[in-house]
Amino acid sequence: MTELARRRDKDAPREKWDIYYDDVRVGSIGQRAGVPNHVDQWEWKCGFYPGCDRSTAGPAGSFDQARAALEAEWQQLLPTLTEANFQAWRDQRDWIARKQAMWERGEKLPSQQPSSLMRCPCGATFDSHRPAESQIHTPHIYAAQKRDGIRR
Ligand SMILES: [Zn+2]
Known part of the structure; x- marks a missing residue:
């Protein structure tokens, strides 16, 4: 025993x-x-x-x-x-x-964590990897590009 x-x-x-x-x-x-x-x-x-x-x-x-x-x-x-x-x-x-262990890795190597956060011309910060959020802000980004004369 x-x-x-x-x-x-x-x-x-x-x-x-x-x-x-x-x-x-x-x-x-x-x-x-x-x-x-x-x-x-x-x-x-x-x-x-x-x-x-x-x-x-x-x-x-x-x-x-x-x-x-x-x-x-x-x-x-x-x-x-x-x-x-x-x-x-x-x-x-x-x-x-x-x-x-995951938390410690994230703490030590913040620069190696790719960020998918984007700043939209409308002022909002959104996660570009989430379709629902991207869908809302994509027209804002195109509108801003058009306005500023940026061509793709
Ligand atoms: Zn937006």
Whole structure:
């Protein structure tokens, strides 16, 4: 059986661990933010989205208590899950990564993104690759060319 593994979340301002089952992030354990000293300083969460509708969470007095609570919860949850549940989470993760990569490419190479936007003599900016928009403005452009004596 696959064991749960934990990875430190280095971006978190406090100690926080992401809990993984295989490559799916199924929960977390971390120090609570902005709570008084006399209450539990840790919290755990068990569940993942999308793919799994059930999610549980609670406070804990220590990391070990949080881990024990999460593992007990996971033993309840795991038998209710199928590969499709995990795949839904992976699909979402992969889609976000693709979107991020596309966005980064677009950010770095704006000059290589051909623009189909045109300025019409009527004052409007339109997308010349969209027939419905081109159709509206084509007569304006011809009229302006005629007026200015430009021959094609
Ligand atoms: Zn126009």
